[in-house]
Amino acid sequence: MKSKLWIFTLLVSAAIIGGCSASGSDSDGNAMDNSNMTEKEMADMEGMDHSNMTEEGMANMEGMDMENGDASHTNQLALNNSIGKNELALPPLVESKDGIVDITAQQGTTEIFKGVQTETLGYNGSFLGPVIRINKGEKVTFRTGNEMSEPTTFHWHGVEIPGEGDGGPHQVIQPGEAKDVEFTVNQGAATLWFHPHPVGATAEQVYKGLAGFIYVEDENSKKLRLPDEYGVNDFPVVFQDRQFTEEKQFDYQAVLNEDGTIGDTLLINGTLNPKLTVGKENVRLRLLNGSNARNYTFKLNTGDSFQQIATDGGLVNEPNEMNEITLTPGERAEIIVDFSKYNAESDIALVNEVDTILLPFKIEGQKTNSIEIPETLNDYVVTEEEKNLPVTKKLELFGMGKMVYINGKQFDMNRIDFTQKQGETEIWEIYNKPDKMGGMTHPFHIHGTQFKIVSIDGKEPPISQQGWKDSIGVEAGQTVKLAVQFNNKGVYMFHCHILEHEENGMMGQVEVI
Structure with a gap:
């Protein structure tokens, strides 16, 4: 098609x-x-x-859900079932040396399929990127370089950073160039990520492999004694659906869908047909929806529950027991699965809403003294003052494909759409205006801040979204109120995180003064 x-x-x-x-x-x-x-x-x-x-x-x-007339990304190309042939790849863990972290965008080849070299993009390697771990209060320099043959940017998704270093469309790095991004880490523990953001090339560069994790740690996260042994009981897990040519190559332009490019082949941490070997203990999974457009509803094939311990921007107040959690593009969640009740013969896997097997688990070893999850994790709160603040910024999301708009306008790099004072909290009201065909969910992201969800259609947000956020899936017809505060000055993007919608102009700019 x-x-x-x-x-x-x-x-x-x-x-x-x-x-x-x-x-x-x-x-x-x-x-x-x-x-x-x-x-x-x-x-x-x-x-x-x-x-x-x-x-x-x-x-x-494409993408129409004919049962309810709502355009979505839930009924499109079916994903493959993972047969669990390959152990899940673990990205390198990188920490600053004297406050410096080197990050280079590169192009190369990767053996995704056995015996075949696929042309890919990556950070500090040929495909995807490392996990960068930084600490609150630390002065950090990201030393970025571009060794690709095309311009790019480095966007620090979820990081509270001055606008000049945010890595939006204005901060282009040409081939062969390098740039230092300096800032002081000023936010709590969280699982964030980084990816490119150049105008006209974001979607394709992400599709071909430019994405990596950022872990922020703070005193609270360290004293909680959550599972934190990297690659043992604490795993980064990025989900990305892709399509390949018969020659097992990426051809983004051939499969481009202006309403969100999806694929039939799931890669997790860049691994085809992955499995994850775990011990009989509590295991922390840091989930990232790194797809261009596909939504994922994650659950266990056994029907058992798990505990959510974090949203996009930090730990929740207390572990939330749940049976499933949905992430739209760009969103993250941390969950803990108790594997102590399973054994080597157990058939257990992470699946999606239609029971496609995403990530099978292999249980190894004897039951250990599993880490107990504390009852209290954080002190996040939406204050009464925030609940009663008037709406000062209204955004109307509308359209599909190339005809996508925010407040009837498409993105213009030379236009500032809003201004906001540094340190002041304002209420942003986001309305996803449906059309006669129903409309579709738009994952809405704001750069340079972590916001609070005050209400969804006038009601308290679900427990899974009661925490710091930088992205939220706004369903057709929904009105969402966000308490937004910027702690740094500069120009920041806000946009739909369906990357093709972003490219087509569903993006605006706020200048923090």
Whole structure:
């Protein structure tokens, strides 16, 4: 199926009713410039009549959930079941030396499939990147370099960092260039990550392998005695779905879907058909949805519960016992699975919402004195003052494919959309405006801060989201209120983290003064 077929169908329908007749699309429905779409044209698009669309035509609109009319990323290409053939790769753990961490973007080849070298991108290697561990209060210099043949940036997703070092579209590093990013770590313990953010190339560079973890530790996390033995009872786990050519290569442009590129092959830490060998103890899994567009609902195939101990930006107040957790692109969660009740013969795996086997576990060894999880982990709170603050920034997310907007506008690097004072808390109201076809979930991310979710549709957020966040999946029709404070000055992006939507203009800028 052509990756842009659905948008072609959409534009043809729009042309019939005249709503988009003046929008300047070509005959293929590609390369439309909708940055100046009027409110009337937007309304016309909302009111499109699809009553005469054939069942086949509807099916061709990739990503549509025909049961409820809601466009989503839940009913698309099915993922492969992991047969557990390969032990899960463990990224190198890197700590600063005299406050310096060297990080270089590189291109090379990787043996993802046995006997085949796939062209890939990576940090400090040919594919993906290391885990960088830093500590609160530490003055850090990220010494970044670009050894690729194309420009890139280094975005520190979830890191509270001055705008000039955030690594957004303005901080481009050309091939052969290097740049030092200096800052003092000023936030609590968290599992963060880093990836590129150049205009027009973010989605493809991430797809080909540019992504790595950042661990922040603080005094609280160290004294809690949570599982923290790297590669033994504490594992980074990044999930990325991909498609490969017959020659087992990436061809991003061939599979590009303007509404979010997904794949049928799951890589976890870059490993095909992985398994994870664990002991009979409590094991900490730091989950990262590193996919361009796919959502994941994680659960155990046994139906047993696990404990969530952290959100994007830090530890939750107390362990949350749950049977499943959903992450949209860019989101993270830390969970603890108690493997002490299983044995070597146990059939246990992490699966998704349709029971696809993502990560089988192999149990080894005798039961140990498993680390007890403390009842209290943090002191996060949404204050009464924050709950009662007036809304000062309203954002309306709207559209699909190339026709995506925030407040009716597409991204302009030369336009500042909002300003906010350093250190002041403001309430941002995010509304995901549906259209007649239902709309879709937009994972909304703000750079340079960790925010609090005040409410979702006027109600307290679910327990899994009661903690520091930098990304949140906003469903079609939902209104989310966020308490947002920036502790550094500079220009920061906010955008949909479906990377193709970001590329197509669903992004804006806030300047902190």
